[in-house]
Amino acid sequence: MTESVLNRVVADRPAHAGTLTVAGLGGSRTMPLAEFHGRARAVANALRRKGVGAGSRIGVLAGNSLEWTLLDLAALMLKAQTAGFEPGKFTAGAELIDRYDLDLLYCDTAATDAMTGEAPSGVRPITEISSYASEPPGTLDPVAYAPTDCTTVKFTSGSTGVPKGLEATVGSIDSSLLAVQRIFDHRPGDNLLVFLPLSLLQQRYWLYSALRWGHDLTITTYQSVFAVLPAVRPTVVMGVPGFFDAAKRHIEGSAGEGLGPAEAAAELFGDRIRYLWTGSAPADPAVLRFFTGAGLPIFEGYGLNETCITTKNHPGAHREGSVGKPLPGKEIVIDDEGVVCVRSEHPVNTAYTYAAPGDSARIFQPGGVVRTGDLGRLDEDGFLYILGRADDVIVLDNGKKVIVRPIEARFRATGAVTDCVVFCPNQTDLVAVVVPGPAGAAAIAEAVETVNATGEPDERVARVVVADEPFTVGNGLSTAQFKPLRNRIRDRYRDRLADPKEGIHAGRPRHPGPRAAREGAA
């Protein structure tokens, strides 16, 4: 690694013409990144007057906004850490400040103390940042980061239900930014669109990338993204499978009204797309083929919070069904149990800062290695294929292993359910918890037969529990990237999963299912 992107982003006011647009339903605002840099310096000076400096930690619990980005760069300029909290997943208040050692917490919703009725000490409205940004920029003492310095705390689901906190090193951020730049060559004229929460560090990467390499950046929200896309005409969209699946269905509907898929896709995404980025969860191969066929190349990658971006398909190395080759600075080893292990030249970290005892030891290994818990294989050319989560593998009492993700994908593909998670509560029969589509229970009964007809004998779903409500961030059953939280769904529906009389039962198997196979073996 020859340069620190973050050191350069912090020190240098951009000399290029790149812009930042913050857009939503109801309007948008664009400013040159050079002006943005000056406004962030003004925010940094205001924060410095409030006592923020090297070693301070500022929490941000707010939706995507200009203030979020200004606060992020201002904190970097002061060598203060940020801690990005996903809206809907955390509650502003003294408990959050105490738990994660925050000096300040900026929020976009009012927080009041139950006892006093006033805002808890340290909790500030993020609108305050706007007024700081309009002050003269002033000057700041220069700061310099070492590769092992940490700029931010990111959060990931914890085994106890309390999110684990992981501090991210400058070396890991620089390494990822340089590697991505090498394969995608983001440049002036590009406009990268971000709509996932800025609390996710990777979404803020594209701000650092814009400041460094001079492309434009548009930030919006997931509520507004589809309204914003055609007006902004981005060249790159940073998405997740759930987003692209929704877009595909919309485009297919529009295509049925006389537009070709390419025209319908251009109507929704604008006419300048260079490529689409997907990650965070496995993408449906049919969705990937659809977009590529419509003239919008889409590239899937792989990485965890603990590893950062690890592999990525890209225009120079792309293989269908894979999640790409390792980025420079990353090495993949598949261990004896088939689990993907990632060695990073610049690790994100070597332990969680906030976690239950034993959590760090389960994933972080010596030598900068992270044992991901995902099952995978490498092909002869080094492309990685993710086969499932180790946690998602059900070992039946006949000793056979079933990877549930393909079953869940087949269930969703029937159209009868919008989401599906498969469990094996008694080690014999598979039971799915599904979020129904509009056609209701009758369609689910038919769909489970379709799923079973196309699966292996051990993959037979015997019973379906219909969820009371969709899996959402609000009810704690989904991440902000639309990934169902398997353990929480299991906890919520534990009784119904265990009760063999509950739910919609599949018809008699046309071939032996897990139970029959077990009995046959005996």
Place this chain on the structure above:
Amino acid sequence: MPADLDTLAREQLAKVLRDGPAPAAIDPARDLVEAYGLTSLNKVLFLTSLCKAADIGLDRFTEDDLVRMHTLGDVVDALRTNARK
């Protein structure tokens, strides 16, 4: 704005929903999320399509407006109000 915004809204919603129910079968008083499984992403797709079909500027709405649209009836009312502005 078309005379029968209600019919147009039903037609556009039916297209967004998986398995596309009959437009006439959609209950305008039922919650779009709970009854029809409409996600936040699909809600804005639906509104985008409907505004285009009804020739009403999408820029008249804010994210707060979107949050307040719980039922198809809410959507139609919001469009009628904005179409008059």
